[in-house]
Amino acid sequence: MRSTVGSPAAGWCHFTHGADIGVCGFGPTRESAFEQGATALMAAITDEPVAQQERVRISCEAPDDELLFVEWLNALIFEMATRHMLFGAFSVTIRGHRLEAEASGERIDPARHRPAVEVKGATYTALKVTRQPDGLWLAQCVVDV
Amino acid sequence: MDPALLQRHGDFEWHIAPIGGMHVPAIIYADEALIRDMDDKVYEQVTNVARLPGIVKASYAMPDAHWGYGFPIGGVAAFDPDAGGIVSAGGVGFDISCGVRTMLTGLKREDIEPKKEELAEALYASVPVGMGSTGQIRLSPDEMDAMLDGGAQWAVERGYGDASDLERVEERGRMAGARPDFVSDKAKSRQRDEMGTLGSGNHYLEVQVVAELFDPQSAAAFGLNEGEVVVSIHCGSRGLGHQIGTEYLRDMALAAAEHGITLPDRELACAPIASDIGQRYLGAMRAGINCALANRQIIGHLAREVFARFFPQARLDLLFDVSHNTCKLEEHVVDGQPRRLYVHRKGATRAYGPGHPDLPAALRPVGQPVLIGGSMGTSSYVLVGTPESEARAFSSACHGAGRSLSRHAAVKRWRGQQIVEELAQRGIIVRSPSWRGIAEEAPGAYKDSEAVVNAADRAALARKVARLDPMVCIKG
Numbered sequence: 001m002r003s004t005v006g007s008p009a010a011g012w013c014h015f016t017h018g019a020d021i022g023v024c025g026f027g028p029t030r031e032s033a034f035e036q037g038a039t040a041l042m043a044a045i046t047d048e049p050v051a052q053q054e055r056v057r058i059s060c061e062a063p064d065d066e067l068l069f070v071e072w073l074n075a076l077i078f079e080m081a082t083r084h085m086l087f088g089a090f091s092v093t094i095r096g097h098r099l100e101a102e103a104s105g106e107r108i109d110p111a112r113h114r115p116a117v118e119v120k121g122a123t124y125t126a127l128k129v130t131r132q133p134d135g136l137w138l139a140q141c142v143v144d145v
Numbered sequence: 146m147d148p149a150l151l152q153r154h155g156d157f158e159w160h161i162a163p164i165g166g167m168h169v170p171a172i173i174y175a176d177e178a179l180i181r182d183m184d185d186k187v188y189e190q191v192t193n194v195a196r197l198p199g200i201v202k203a204s205y206a207m208p209d210a211h212w213g214y215g216f217p218i219g220g221v222a223a224f225d226p227d228a229g230g231i232v233s234a235g236g237v238g239f240d241i242s243c244g245v246r247t248m249l250t251g252l253k254r255e256d257i258e259p260k261k262e263e264l265a266e267a268l269y270a271s272v273p274v275g276m277g278s279t280g281q282i283r284l285s286p287d288e289m290d291a292m293l294d295g296g297a298q299w300a301v302e303r304g305y306g307d308a309s310d311l312e313r314v315e316e317r318g319r320m321a322g323a324r325p326d327f328v329s330d331k332a333k334s335r336q337r338d339e340m341g342t343l344g345s346g347n348h349y350l351e352v353q354v355v356a357e358l359f360d361p362q363s364a365a366a367f368g369l370n371e372g373e374v375v376v377s378i379h380c381g382s383r384g385l386g387h388q389i390g391t392e393y394l395r396d397m398a399l400a401a402a403e404h405g406i407t408l409p410d411r412e413l414a415c416a417p418i419a420s421d422i423g424q425r426y427l428g429a430m431r432a433g434i435n436c437a438l439a440n441r442q443i444i445g446h447l448a449r450e451v452f453a454r455f456f457p458q459a460r461l462d463l464l465f466d467v468s469h470n471t472c473k474l475e476e477h478v479v480d481g482q483p484r485r486l487y488v489h490r491k492g493a494t495r496a497y498g499p500g501h502p503d504l505p506a507a508l509r510p511v512g513q514p515v516l517i518g519g520s521m522g523t524s525s526y527v528l529v530g531t532p533e534s535e536a537r538a539f540s541s542a543c544h545g546a547g548r549s550l551s552r553h554a555a556v557k558r559w560r561g562q563q564i565v566e567e568l569a570q571r572g573i574i575v576r577s578p579s580w581r582g583i584a585e586e587a588p589g590a591y592k593d594s595e596a597v598v599n600a601a602d603r604a605a606l607a608r609k610v611a612r613l614d615p616m617v618c619i620k621g
Contacts, residue, residue, distance in 0.1 A: 003553065015553075016553055016554070017212070018184065018212045018547070018548055018551065019211065019218065019547065019548050020552075021551075045276065047581065063399065067398075067399075070395070071395070074391050077387075078331060078335065082335055084338070108276065110275055110578050111578075114579045114580065114581065114582075115276035115345070115579060115582070116345075116579045116581035117276070117345050117346050117552075117582060117585070118275070118276035118345035118621070120387040120390070121239045121387050121388075121390060123214050123239075123394075123412060124214070124394070124398070124410075124411040124414075125214055125412055127411070142214075144238075144240075144387075145345070145552070
């Protein structure tokens with residue numbers, strides 16, 4: 001079961017996985033799919049809006065697109081954990097299998113954001129980065145909460 | 146899962162004979178109803194594990210088995226290092242050494258009831274819970290490494306708890322062979338603010354009452370008396386463990402081909418035990434175990450401090466502390482011969498039977514306490530390791546019940562405030578920073594742990610001793 005948010009051209013979704021949460025992003029480019037996937041990750045944590053007060057630069061690389069998506073989400077998870085932040089906007093550039101990004105967010109306020117879960121890591125379960133028949137890119141995986 | 150896919154061996158044991166690259170059979174312990182309720186992925190994953198190099202005897206699944214990462218959650222598999230056996234980061238999981246600690250208060254339910262609300266507020270204020278919470282303890286780099294080497298022993302030396310606690314913790318509170326130098330700086334930085342924190346998701350601290358005894362003799366040996374109150378803590382190695390799992394899963398997945406390992410599922414990322422990366426993972430994973438043991442020791446101490454304010458006479462003696470996401474080098478008898486094997490328990494609890502030399506003297510005649518956490522608002526159980534358990538599944542038992550509804554479905558069905566009110570009407574006080582988190586953890590979202598525990602008992606994995614019902618639940 002998937003619940004999708006966004007427009008037909010770009011958006012994110014959550015999909016069912018037993019104990020944890022599937023996150024997916026889709027869009028006209030790999031980059032937009034990765035950005036939307038990050039938005040799905042944040043939506044798994046909080047329903048509240050996240051202000052864009054602080055920018056964090058992220059870079060990572062991997063041998064293929066799928067491992068790169070996992071690296072991207074895990075880099076965000078690391079930054080959230082160590083900076084005590086949530087992120088609300090993302091700008092991703094991918095060249096080959098190297099990703100450079102900027103994530104904008106704010107320090108977590110438990111009373112306001114009321115985080116439902118703490119994401120432990122992005123997994124290889126249901127991992128997929130692919131261009132679909134309608135031309136949109138899809139990036140998804142399950143995250144362990 | 147369709148039982149017709151399996152070969153039935155009695156009412157609680159189901160086999161899958163080796164096919165298609167499996168080195169050993171797969172064996173699932175469950176009754177037929179639990180089998181029918183298991184997702185089909187369990188079949189795929191338990192048979193995939195049976196294809197890994199060096200596996201010994203069988204790939205096991207416990208009665209609470211469900212879809213995991215490579216290994217099924219509730220999966221047990223042992224590997225021989227002298228037969229090209231592997232170690233798998235996916236076979237341990239992201240929350241290294243997640244486990245349960247139960248302490249005996251000696252208090253009765255009627256002692257707690259008049260102070261229950263205040264006690265709940267005090268525990269909630271004292272134990273950091275939820276994402277974004279931070280602990281009081283900040284470790285220097287040297288102290289971080291000391292903690293990763295020393296585990297609960299380190300925590301006791303720093304004033305958290307008592308030396309007498311340590312014999313009631315697996316590995317006497319310190320996992321030998323930890324290599325803090327194999328733990329990355331990123332993992333250590335992720336732990337920097339998280340010592341003594343509970344975490345989130347299905348982690349909790351509960352005040353529970355001993356509601357029913359099934360095995361009075363073992364209960365007496367454990368100090369469990371009907372109507373008395375215990376405190377249970379469920380959490381793991383926090384950010385450090387998660388980062389170790391993340392990094393080594395990736396490194397093993399990338400290195401698999403060079404070790405000649407074909408992975409049917411990338412999540413089964415593994416490496417030969419004897420390889421450099423295998424040894425590095427073992428060293429880091431053992432440090433992660435120590436982090437979890439230290440963390441539960443600290444939280445146990447925080448709980449003791451709170452109880453001391455309300456009940457100065459209460460001691461909160463430690464019954465036992467078990468872990469359910471580990472890989473440990475253990476000696477087991479296989480076909481009449483002792484063998485040293487690396488036993489992965491992914492969402493499964495070690496269950497040493499009576500007489501095991503690793504058990505403390507007071508428990509050795511009885512067997513190891515096996516602590517099975519319920520979900521919020523449902524019963525937890527204490528079991529005891531059996532003489533048969535080693536032969537059944539390398540002395541292993543289940544760890545919980547698993548979800549029946551996804552988080553997404555649970556949030557659609559329930560509101561957090563509704564759950565809190567319903568539980569309050571049943572006399573259970575819940576405190577959590579997130580309504581949505583409570584809804585995701587609704588009791589109805591989990592399977593019936595009683596059925597799982599009964600199956601574990603009937604399959605001789607571990608024997609039922611007592612049922613614990615919640616009075617106060619602090620959730621992340």
